[in-house]
Amino acid sequence: MYSFNANQLAGQLSEVLELADIDEVVLTRDGAENLVVVKESVWRAMQDMTHLFATDINSDRLLRSLQQLRADLLSEPEVE
Structure with a gap:
């Protein structure tokens, strides 16, 4: 800075x-x-994040989605 x-x-x-x-x-x-x-791109990204996390419902949904994604990425692939 x-x-x-x-x-x-x-x-x-x-x-x-x-x-x-x-x-x-x-x-x-x-x-x-x-x-x-x-930069404008940084400002827009901050505005988007503020909007996405503006409500508890949105925050909870986003955090659950991230947890699910991480769990799927870390799980062992199924062998057929």
């Missing part, structure tokens, strides 16, 4: 954008909450 002060952002915008393509960048601000710059 990289960190920049928001007051210095204008002079370093191209550098910030290059770094954001690799990792998240935190923009620190005096007297205000920090901001984070991430």
Whole structure:
């Protein structure tokens, strides 16, 4: 993770954008909450995960599916 002060952002915008393509960048601000710059694909993935786990029912179903998948992958194949 990289960190920049928001007051210095204008002079370093191209550098910030290059770094954001690799990792998240935190923009620190005096007297205000920090901001984070991430790639759009990362943001969309986070939004998808938030939506998928938004309800207990969805969370339970997803976790059960993962457990079933892992059990199937770890089980011995049937020999005929």
